[in-house]
Amino acid sequence: MTVNGDIQGRVRDRIQQRDGSAGSDGRPGGSIGRATAERLAVSLADLYDIATVSVRPRSQPFALRRISEHLGVESYLDATIVSAHWPHWRHLSMYRAVRAYLDEHTPGARWFGLPNVPYREQPDLMNLLRNEAEGRIEEPANADYASLANGPESTEEAVSFGMVATVGPTGAPVVITLRTAYVSHPPPMGIDVLAADRADARAMIELLEETVDAHEAVRGQVVSFSESETNGNELVSFLRRPDVPASDVILPPEVLPAIERHVLGPAQYAARLRAAGIHLKRGLLLHGPPGTGKTHIVRYLMGRLRESTVIVLTGVGLKNIDYTAALARRLAPTLIVVEDVDLIAADRSTTPHGNPLLFSLLDAMDGVAADADVTFVLTTNRADILEEALIQRPGRIDLAVEVPRPDAAGRLALARLYSGTAEVTADLTPLVAVTEGATASAIKEVMRRAVLAAFTADPDADEAAPLITDAVLRGVLDEFTRQREALSRAVLGGPVDPDAASGPDGQADDSGRPAGWQWDTCAPPDQV
Known part of the structure; x- marks a missing residue:
């Protein structure tokens, strides 16, 4: 029976009931004119026909219709969803992996979005799609994009929320969604794959999981795992790769060559060592007083290992050591720098x-x-308190190098290095004598003050290189050696022995040097 005929039959039964005759169910009817009732039935049936033609149900929102049409299902509810999550800082790597797949399999694919913006903060995609269905917004929406850091001073545009229709590795149609998944705090980035069959969605997710590493944005970069200041990244900061020449690394003659053999040698002959069955992983511990140049050595190694991914862990970033090691294995060659390791390895x-x-x-x-x-480089000021299981077991630390306070030749070389472009006419012998026992950081500070004093002494020099004369240097060294500078000198790594600022009778002259000190020899009075 048609809908129209059904309405007429029901009205006819009602008429018969009102007339007192038996209806189709055998019950007595009431009083109403048969002709009138039949005309009413026809009119109601005609009204229904008009209504079914004029009042059509509203169509699905664009995104849901696009999904169901592409997947060949009656409704998005008939699709299956498989999801995978990555840390938010890997957003760009995920997008690159999806984009590479689209370029190869569906070059013309276009991303689209969902217009119900307030409802996007959902833990799973199905809830988000249900909200979209309730919104009943039929117009298409564009995907959202964001600028993400891909280097210390560069960014790259990536989809932050969007969907795209393509063909999965099994040949079946799939829809890929890239979005923030609000499943934890902080929320990770998620990829959701919709397909008519779960196996097809799973195959697409597995392929993307395999290829994200190949498109890793931090590969070959220098990055720091800590609180990020780079373009909105929450965990990873991109750093400039240092370019420190060997001539700027002032150490005793035998120290730097030993470090180079241990760290750079295996990197240079990696393939041959691997073929010979010789291990490549190595560990280096740099220890010594603060300010002696441990970090400077690390910067030199970063510059030499230009093909390596460098991951720096310091401060709060030390808590990421587990994840960092896993990442290093995938991105090798990798240099992992753990600064002040004594903070976690006492x-x-x-x-x-x-x-x-x-x-x-x-x-x-x-x-x-x-x-x-993979190379682990650990630095510490307190090698004496380190866990023996770290420093004594082979395979963890293979070489421990003490970075000492500079000797006289080293202090002279450091003074020349840290003078920058300044013209130095002063005799540096007094500086070498006064800074005995000081660290490289102390000498760097002395030369910074000397350059500043040179500018002050000749304020009209404009663009000319600063001139460090004997008078300029003497004034700086006077200030550096005064007893009132003792705290600053201690912080910078200068000598703190109180006898260094007193004469044979414990008396000091106005400059804080031992009484009888002579600039021409830079020696105490009993050695003049």
Whole structure:
């Protein structure tokens, strides 16, 4: 029976009931004119026909219609969804992987979005699509884009929220969604794949999981795992790769060559060492007083290993050691720098339960395969308190190098290095004598003050290079050696022995030097 005929039959039954005759269900009817009732039935049936033609149900929103048409399903509710999540800082890498797949399989594919913006903060895609269905906005919407850091001073545009129709690796149609997944805090980036069959969606997700590493944005970069200041990234900061020449690394003659053999040698002969069955992973510990140049050595190694990804862990970033080691394995060749390792790797006897990050560090170093081109460089001012399991076990720290305070030749070389473009006519011998026992940082500060004093002495020199004369240098050294500078000197790594500022009788002259000090010899009075 048609809908029209059904309406007429029901009205006819009602007429018969009102007339007192039996209806189709056998019940007595009431009183109404048959002709009138039949005309009413016809009119109601005609009204229904008009209504079904004139009042059509509204169509699906554009995005939902696009999904169902592409997947060949009646409704988006018939699709299956498979999802995967990555840390938010890998957003650009995820987008690059999806874009590379689209370029190869559906070059003309266009991203589209969902217009119901207030409803996007959903833990899963299906909730988001249901909200979209309730919104009933039929017009298409564009995908959202964001500028993401891909280097210390550059950005790259990537989809931050969008959907795209393509063909999966099984040949079945799929829809890929790239969005922030509000499943935890901070929320990760998610890729959702919709398909008519779960196996097709899973195959697409697995392929993307395999290829994200190949499109990793931090590969070959120098990055710091800490609180980011770079273009909105929450965890990773891109740093400039230093370019420090060997001539700027002032060390005792035998120190730098030993470091180069241990770190740069395996990188240079990686393929041959691997073919010979020799392990590539290596660990280097740089230890010594603060300010002696440990970080400077690390910067030199960063510049030499130009093909390596460099990951720097310091401060709060040390908590990411587990994830960093896993990333290093995937991005090899990799240099992992752990600064001030004593903060997490002090001997277990110094604390009741030990530092959990110590065990993370040990596991991370052990977890890197021997044939992986991964170098761990650890720095510390307190080698004496380090956990023995870290420094004594082979395969973790293979070379420990002490970075000492500079000797006389080193202090002279550092003074020349840190004079920059200044013209130095002063005799640097007094500086070498006064800074005995000082660190490289102290000498750098002395020369900074000397350059500034040179500008002050000749304010009209304009663009001319500053001139450091004997008078300029003497004034700076006077200030540096005064007893009132003792705290600053201690912070900068200068000598703090109170006898250094007093004469044989414990008396000092006005400059803070021992009484009887002579500039022409720079020696105490008993040695003149």
